[in-house]
Amino acid sequence: MRKSPEPTWARLGFSDAPDFTESGKNIGIVIIDTIAPHPAILHLGHRLKYVTVHDDFSVTCQNIALEEPVENEDASGEHGLMTLLALSHKPFAFQGKTHIGIAPAAHYIVLHHGAFRIGEGERLKAGIEWILNKQKEWNIRIILSTGWHALDHQVYLKSTRKNSTVQALASAVRSGVLVVCANGNTRTVNILPPRDYLAVGGYNDRGLAERDNHLPFPDEPYGRNAEGHFRPDVLAPRVYLTIPFCESNKKADVVSYYGGTSGAATLVTGVAAYLLSIFQSLDATTLRIALTTYGDRINGYDNPAPRINVTQAKAAIESGLITNQPQEALPALQIRHxxxxxxxxxxxxxxxxxxxxxxxxxxxxxxxxxxxxxxxxxxxxxxxxxxxxxxxxxxxxxxxxxxxxxxxxxxxxxxxxxxxxxxxxxxxxxxxxxxxxxxxxxxxxxxxxxxxxxxxxxxxxxxxxxxxxxxxxxxxxxxxxxxxx
Incomplete structure (x- = not known):
């Protein structure tokens, strides 16, 4: 980078920085990942729960924000920590610009289910069921899954309904929870998420809010999934997403940079929480329509998914431009012989x-x-x-x-x-x-x-x-x- 990136909120189309005490307020967000105690999450206090599903399917819940940080030589939990910080970090100034998490007032439940190990699907299902029992208490509205593909082969294709994560999250989808997922980081992979999820791809905004400077990411996956449905739904920035420094390697850096479609999906999760906290009667379907209809296409790009534009989506909801209609039922491909x-x-x-x-x-x-x-x-x-x-x-x-x-x-x-x-x-x-x-x-x-x-x-x-x-x-x-x- 020749110049420091602009704040992520500006790059998403916010007209002003999110309010630290209001953006995402009372919205429960489940993040499927792992984290470790860190000073940068101390402010979340009791608004952060860390739910762990153990190998014997017992479930524990801890207030990890209040725990003492420990030495983290193997960087375990770093991905989840970056995700959490992109959503919730306190405001800070960096090279003359104010950075803040997209939904810092939300409630967070980080779910650790032993991903990418045998039995992950059953453990995830147990964890989701445990959390959904508290859906009303915690106002669970969004689940963020950046690794939805789980242990599936990422090139060989099969119906997404056979995926263990999709099966584990089915009850949450039925209950009206919005599942946001990363669409994938490279065209080397084939598998793309189910249509039930708000699939988020990325683009290269070069760290700039000015949309005329934005370019397609050259290795971005997009196209039809195994059911024949086009993915992703929307795009968000995937490079130089600025957060407080949180890496395990000892450097004197002021900031860390999150990225990839994990980062892009995280930002969209924050936008969803921001809008849900403003429009409290908004349902997941209407929110999806707002985000996917009132975004901006990248000129000359054959990927039709639009860039998230918060100001346009918010204005469309305020104006009543979006009718609350069920998602169109698209037929899935059938493989008979x-x-x-x-x-x-x-x-x-x-x-x-x-x-x-x-x-x-x-x-x-x-x-x-x-x-x-x-x-x-x-x-x-x-x-x-x-x-x-x-x-x-x-x-x-x-x-x-x-x-x-x-x-x-x-x-x-x-x-x-x-x-x-x-x-x-x-x-x-x-x-x-x-x-x-x-x-x-x-x-x-x-x-x-x-x-x-x-x-x-x-x-x-x-x-x-x-x-x-x-x-x-x-x-x-x-x-x-x-x-x-």
Whole structure:
């Protein structure tokens, strides 16, 4: 960043900074994540509950804001802490600008259910049921799930109804709770959230509130999910989201920067809580319509999801422009005969059918190579990820050839990952030019490749900021040019 980012509230379209004592007041927000005690959350006091579901399905609840901070060498709870702070942090001035959480007056329940471990779905269901028993007392209106995909394979497709998180949150959705989720950080993945959730993608606002400066994020996933429904619903900033410094590594920094679609979804959660606290009779469906209808498209972008614009959404609600109508029932894709659907004209039917055969180990390598040439990038990702790594010299060269020819970033990510397996020291001249690739999986593969041979190659500092990709890669490119000379 050449200049300090503007406050997140300004970048979301607020006309003024959220009121510290009013924004989100009395709205209960459940955050599915982990946190650790930290001085920056002390002000939340009894408004923050930390609910833990243990392996024996017992549930405990603690006032973690009031506990003494402990040394946190492994950064556990850092993601959840950043999420909580983006929503609730106290106002502070940084380089002449006032930053504040989007919904600092809300009540927060952080739910730790042992995510990404066997049995996570059952534990999550137990935790949600425990919390919903207090729905009225805590006025639970929003659940934020940044890792809704859980242990599911992130490339192979199946109905989202089969996902353990979706099953665990079904009762909350039925009870009128708004579930906000992150849409995904990179096109390398395929699975996209169910239509029941307010799915939040991101864009590159360069830390600026002025909307003419906003750009699409170059590796942003969007498209149809396994049911055939377009995702995401809305977009929010995903770079340089400024919060009080809270990282475990010892630095003298004044601020930390949150990011990704986890950060974007967190900001939208805050906006939802802000609006719910103003319009107390507002229901989740009407709120969704306001946010998705009264946003701003990014000019020239083929992703139709709009950017959140708080001022426009609030004005539409105030003016009664939004009719309270149930969400339109869209039919979901039906996969009746897997082998027949492999030849469907609908690319998502082909993708689900191919995923099913791969997971049942009914796909030959020849068939995977055949579908690696499919006209749909969603299908190609499934085929290339299932191929894994090249199994002989011919395949290795073919992976390199395909990587050079492939234009879709997510498919490029899987070719790069395959080539990273059994990578060789003499391939540096092929890897280093990929350090400017727009797909972050490709760049991370370059970084991992160089780290295999630290005494021979300079290293690549990875970045999530599209505007910094070239500057991080330039020393490497120059080094390679010197070697060639």
């Amino acid at each position: 897997t082998h027949m659907e492999l030849h469907s004209q609908d690319d998502m039917k082909r993708a689900v059918a191919l995923s099913t055969l791969v997971e049942r180990e009914l796909c030959s390598r020849d068939l995977l190579w055949q579908y690696s040439c499919d006209n749909s990038p969603v299908v190609r990702k499934i085929a290339v990820s299932a191929l894994g790594k090249p199994i002989n010299e011919y395949e290795r060269q073919e992976f390199w050839n395909r990587l050079a020819q492939e234009s879709e970033g997510g498919v490029r990510g899987w070719y790069a990952y395959g080539l990273l397996q059994d990578a060789r020291k003499n391939e540096g001249s092929q890897w280093i030019p990929l350090s400017t690739d727009i797909n972050w999986t490709v760049r991370w593969c370059v970084s991992d490749y160089l780290a295999m041979f630290p005494d021979f190659f300079p290293q690549l500092e990875t970045t999530h900021d599209p505007d910094s990709i070239l500057s991080k890669a330039t020393p490497l490119i120059q080094w390679l040019s010197g070697q060639d000379g």
